[in-house]
Amino acid sequence: MRVSVIFTTYNHPKWLEKVLWGFSVQTYRDFEIVIADDGSNEETREVIERVSAEIDIPVKHIWHEDIDFRKCQILNKAILASEGDYLIFTDGDCIPHPAFVENHVAFSEKGHFLSGGYFKLPMDLSRKITKEDILSGNATKPSWLLDNGLKFTYKISKLISSKKWGAVLDFITPTKATWNGHSASTFREYVLQTNGFDERMQYGGQDREFGERLMNMGIKGKQVRYRCSCVHLDHKRGYARQESIDKNRAIRKATRKDKVVRTAYGLDQYVKSMADLDKA
Template sequence: MKASVIMSTYNAEEWLEKVIWGFSVQTEREFEIIIADDGSRPKTKELLDRMREEISIPLVHVWQEDNGFQKSQILNKAIMAAQSDYLIFTDGDCIPRKDFVATHIKFREPGYFLSGGYFKLPMNISQAISKDDIFNQRCFDVKWLMDMGLPSKNKLKLSASGFLAKFLNFITPTKATWNGHNASGWKSDLVYINGFNQEMQYGGQDRELGERLFNKGLKSKQIRYSAICVHLDHARGYVNEETWKKNYAIRENTRKNKVIKTPVGIDSN
């Protein structure tokens, strides 16, 4: 396999099903899907058992007991379960365009990780997107989205291609950081830095991993206008100020002391 796609999920079967349908119609077929499940109810397993019979892409379920927000830990377990030497990370609420996996594979390069973005959709459109809309890629069509009520805003993330996409990747002021919803890198690099910091809950754990990759000597490539996914709306009940402060202090230490390997990571499992 050319890649392993790792996506996180937690009790969001409706969104997860749409995302898996998106990966089932990729132009690149030589990859596996690994569901990093942070303690979902049995309904998620039931969904995955059914979908294994309906798609041709290998579908692996890595689950741990619900112990609050422990995304970093389940992602580390998914990294070790991956059969490929190249890992693409996304979330179970981001539907990929059909060239998503092919784009990550096209731009991968030793010594680099890739940094993509997403296009946020409002709740009404998130709910309305059907399996057929995904199969026929209507959910990436600007006109269709506007007809569905998408507010008028910058649509270049969906419409740019070819030279324009390459140019926009080059000039965008957004830094090429590790973004958990759309990023990829070599498994050997992620294992070397001991994966995600399991002391961190929601808020910056993805960026902190990228900062340690930089400390290791890696560079990053911007592909936010090339590797496209649309983000399905949802509530964020796991956000709190105390966690943000704790995570910010960890990131400050990572940057200040050029930390490469997290003390609480893959080898803690």
Template sequence: MENVQISVIISTYNAEEWLEKVLWGYHKQEFKNFEVVIADDGSGPKTKQLIDGMKNELSYPLVHVWQEDDGFQKSRILNKAIVACRGEYIVMSDGDCIPRPDFLSVHDTYREEGYFLSGGYFMLPMDISKLISKEDILTGKCFDIDWLKKNGLKSTFKNNKLTSTGSKSKFLNFITPTNASWNGHNASGWKKDIVAVNGMDERMQYGGQDRELGERLFNYGIKSKQIRYSAVCVHLDHKRGYKTPESIAKNQAIRKNTRDNKAAWTEHGIVKEKK
């Protein structure tokens, strides 16, 4: 595949069980002209073994971008992955988000010059996350609300994310009070725009580093579109060990500075010094 249209960046760290499920989700995509670039923030050898073992089974090219474990350095590995992307359009998601078969088709349909797309996720409890098998992904059962309810999912308004299509999903995208921000688990934009604002700010720790990228894109003149009820992925449960009051406070200070100064460029991104 010479001309890859979409590059999907998947972040991961020592979570092979979840990553395998996600990679099978991309195997079933209706949209075919894409690659997956794994942004691996220092996983041990099991992750590489999984990726090497799956490469020949999957319907798309798989690229593994790895760096040594130096604590939580997700922003740094995401920048390395951005550089590695061959597609002119980038979808960012996580190694715990299984995409519905129409996931990339939706991103492809809604992409537009001068915009980025803001998607959401459907959170699953740990017992259902564990239960989902390769077969459940390949047959689409894990996106079926009846199957999920049969396995213990409670009824809430959020279930509309899985059941809405067509005009209903467009209407819910329109009325949702949630801002169309850059969400690291489900967002997409043009590589040239992401590079123009110098990618992720590598000073940022867990919590909000994705939003800060979006804020710089806004300052650069890019607008956003809401697709959280159209581009669906199910989010597998996990612990969030890196979330500390210190990291949140540090990130909020960086984001405030970005907003107050209307900064479109970070000096702590892909390029370390602005030429």
């Protein structure tokens, strides 16, 4: 099964570099990385080119012009550029556990999408993590994080990513299995059937709306938050605006009420434009 890991980035080159190093030491090796870049500057491109030359995982950099928050648009372009039969989605500020890809592949199941987890780090520890910490696997080890100043919380158990104990914790957790931008995956065919992400949406719930359309289609969420985890590096969210959040809530409400499966504002427009170019 061909696998593609897709994640977004926007002008966070230092965080992006850490994420790329995290994917360079995955226990499962047969996958590609597709970076959905929402208009980052030259520094981001330089980081991608430099790290790509040093790792043995193929990397694609999909970029468009910086015109406000257009995460859904660039995600759709990245989906079309990907070659995997199975698509794993995360974010450019999330360092994956070394077994992240392996576990997503191992627990993949027809008729389902996987709902993974994350553990959010404070800013001081996000900055402290080095390349060596990532390559050694320390950056996602609870013991190392605690030794380096992290305050204990039971949520850190998500980073153990044990197939055995994680299954137990995923079974008893009251948290619902939803589509999470930091760690989620499903088969390419299902993504295409939904027509991808709804490009009317900006920041606030756009990932959840996509998952809700999957569920309307009959694709069930499978809880793997204790088995497919990552550490989330801290950052500001200057793009968070109440206006866009309210708009997205209205779209999500309609998606649930009308049992929408396929958005009219997704992948089709790019497929059509590419077909038109081929004809020309």
